[in-house]
Amino acid sequence: MSIFAVDKVCRRVVIDPGFVAALREDADAALRAARPPLSERERVLLLAGDVGTLGRMGANFFLLHQLGRLELFGLTLSLYAQRIRAEYAAERAQWAAEQEGG
Amino acid sequence: MAELVGALGIPHNPFTALAIARGEQAAAESRRLYGELASALQQMRADTLVVFTTDHYNLFFELSVPIFAIGVAAASSGPSDYPMLPQFEVAIDGELAAEIQCSVVAEGFDLGRSQEFALDHTILAPLGVIAPQMEVAIVPVWISTSMRPVPSAARCHALGAAFGRAIAASALERRVAVAGSGAFSFEVGGPRMSEESHVGVPAPDWATRVSELLAVGDVAQLVAEATPEQLAAAGNASGELLNWIAMLGSFEARPASFVATQRAEGHAYAAWQLG
DSSP states (O other), X not given: OOHHHHHHHHXXXXXXXXXXXXXXXXXXXXXXXXXXXXXXXXXXXXXXXOHHHHHHTTOOHHHHTHHHHTTOTTOOHHHHHHHXXXXXXXXXXXXXXXXXXX | OOEEEEEEEEOOOHHHHHHHHTTOGGGHHHHHHHHHHHHHXXXXXXXXXXXXXXXXXXXXXXXXXXXXXXXXXXXXEEOTTOTTSOOEEEEBOXXXXXXXXXXXXXXXXXXXXXXXXXXXXXXXXXXHXXXXXXXXEEEEXXXXXXXXXXXXXXXXXXXXXXXXXXXXXXXXXXXXXXXEESOSSOEESSTTOOSSSSEEOSOHHHHHHHHHHHHHTOHHHHHHHOOHHHHHHTOTTGGGHXXXXXHHHTSOOOOOSEEEEEGGGTEEEEEEXXX
């Protein structure tokens, strides 16, 4: 279980400008060099900006949204939010129904 | 002898603090409410402010996360995570912090010690608004309220009570205030975000309910209702209520001297004059 490696990437983008620069220059290489190592699937999902799936896999949302804030992997905060909403559309509908039902 | 002279409940949205720093009209209500807390803190004439807060993955990240920890140092700075906010050098009351740690550990609480730390927005964003001269020394106390498992409301309340006894037993000449930092309902980046933003307030009714209980001083009922299920439904930052509950544990329950809710923000501003 290495989702911690994804969380650590999200943490580093906040505190490590050199890492951010490396991601902007060659994201794939920077992710391959990250430690602890990302799984192949995690690396592919990060490169695709697939935050919905990463969230579903257990990534920490507090940290994950930093990818949108830093506009990495093609994300913006708006696109980040859009993808999370899409991934969790069923749950969101259920929560809304529960609230309406009191 | 140290004396507990007052308590504050403070929201810490960094973007609100930023809007206030920039003089934005949209932050007028928050500026007024923070002003109420500033007046309350001035009235307390506190030498030291003990702040129960949540590390937003800035200090401990996910590497070695204590359930409870206290900062014992001479000074610190920040906010470390929002460089666009006004930055401050602040005094830490390490002497009192060390005494408190010894006292509450002796009572059976596993309160870790951090001796070198930056402070993040959860303390210095609101303090930068209500005490920009930083004339009060700080004792930071971190409760792990975001990363599961979180401590129970009853345990946090008991921790606060141990803090109250430690302060009362201290021979240090101090006027001490305590604060709880955070929101009652808030989601950051997670599935319960709003339709308009990457954050949201999933349970505004819960925020109102918490404020009602604060207003009448029914802390026992608040502790009973702050179940893990309730906190989870209120958003991934709603565990910050536990910081308030620890603050409330440090003195005998009573109605707040001042409380104002921002329902749409999922939080409140509150003060208790104790001295």
